[in-house]
Amino acid sequence: MRARNLAVVLATIHRSGPHTRAALAERTGLTKTTVSSLVSDLLEAGVVTESGAVRGGERGRPGVAVSLSGHRVAALGLEINIDYLAACVVDLTRAVRLRRTRPADNRNSDPARILSGVRNLVKEITAEAEADGLRVIGAALAVPGTVEGGVVRSAPHLGWRDVRVADLVDLPFTIDNEANLAALGELWFGSRETDFLYVSGEIGIGAGVVVEGTVFRGTFGLAGELGHVVVVPDGPTCRCGGRGCLEVYAGQDALLGELASVGELVGRLESGDPRALEACERAGHALGVALTSAVHLLDPGRIVLGGIFAPLYRWLEGPVSEGLGARLGQMRGTPPALVVSATGADAAVLGAAGSIIQQIIAEPAQLLGL
Incomplete structure (x- = not known):
């Protein structure tokens, strides 16, 4: 019951701000005595802080506001691309405290070497x-592949199959x-x-x-x-074994x-390079075809x-929007906002860290050892 009540109080602060x-x-709906005891536990764990005076104390007197604390507890987000x-460290207020990116060639890679780098x-x-006074509570890893129970079942672009990464770090960990x-x-x-539908453009899509x-x-x-x-039934062969897949036309390699x-591609586009413009036109057209099916479903x-589509958005927006509008036609009035x-x-790395923040908010007793 106490664990549930801790979660209720912390979720209330997270959802609707300082109180x-x-x-x-x-x-x-809890008693003032119970809330006071729970807040004391959360203060000791470092997940909330008390500061300032706000209206809402007894009989209209100013009270002390309890809010999420960004000073002691944090989550770690990781990504293998x-x-x-x-990697990034995010505190409980979802402020990014640290961020690191290391260039690496991970295609058809040795999992042991990549995991050692992580x-x-x-x-x-x-x-x-x-060193900044933060305690990292847990970590989550984003990978470009299918995942089941801490095992990367298939990540074709990494060249991985059935790779176990559940013991990657000495922290509560998800993938x-x-x-x-x-x-x-x-x-x-x-x-x-x-x-919304989020589209992640990378080597795979x-x-x-x-x-x-x-x-x-x-x-x-x-x-x-x-x-x-x-998107093209008789198109080129895809890595998956099929033909004419969207990835062949709009993936990073294409x-x-x-x-x-x-x-470099953005630089070429800004200078009006015909080949670069043609590549984006072709990718946008294919993406419009695929998204039409997604919208219908x-x-x-x-x-x-998102992904590489974000910096290329101004060149992709036109052909994607035109393709959606033309194909959705009369079946749908206004196409979805793009x-x-x-x-x-x-x-992805922010989402990984955010997933741990969500776990802390939902289960503070379990994750914080209260």
Whole structure:
């Protein structure tokens, strides 16, 4: 019962902002004595703080506001991508305290080597966090593949199959698909809309379906494999074994061609390079075809383009919007809003850290040892 009440009080503060102890008692239905005891536990654990005077004390007198604390407890987000490793430390107020990115060539990689690099990154960034007075409570890892029970079942671009990473760090630890965590990153750190389709453009193309603030995963956790929606039935062979998949036309490799980076592609686009413009036109057209199917199936009110699609958005927006409008036709009045991600390349690593923050809020007793 005490664990449940701790969660109720912390969730109330998280959801609706600072409150006096008296106001918390009124909002939660708990007695003032119980709330006072619970707040004392949360203060000791470092997840809340008391400061300032606000109206809401007994008989109208100013009371002390209880709010989330960003000074002692934090979460660690990690990401293994095709060409980098990333980590960030986020405190309970969702402020990003530390962020690190390491370039790396992770294609068809040795899992042991990559995981060793992640461990080194974890040691470095957690040491910095501790030096700043932060206690890292847990960690989550985003990977570009399908995940089941701490095992990366398939990550084709990494060249991984059935790789266990559950013992990666000496912290409470979870692992999830990159696109799902990126969608949650957008939810918690970006637009904060509660219903949308998030499209993650990388070498592969994934999608996260957010419904009422929750990611829809499907029966086997494989929902959102947008990159393998067929856009040209007799098109080139895809890595998955199919033909004409979206990834073949709009994935990072297709967009870059011989170019070395997305930054170089943006430079070419800004200078009006015909080949770069043609690549984005072709990718946008294919993306519009795939998203038309997604709209018919899911009926999202908003589509968010993230990953490498974020810096390329101004060149993709036109062909994607035109493709959606032309194909949806009379079956749907106004196409869903098409917007650029507010979190950009950081979406997945932020979503990973945010998922731990959510766990702390939901189960403070278990995660904080209260």
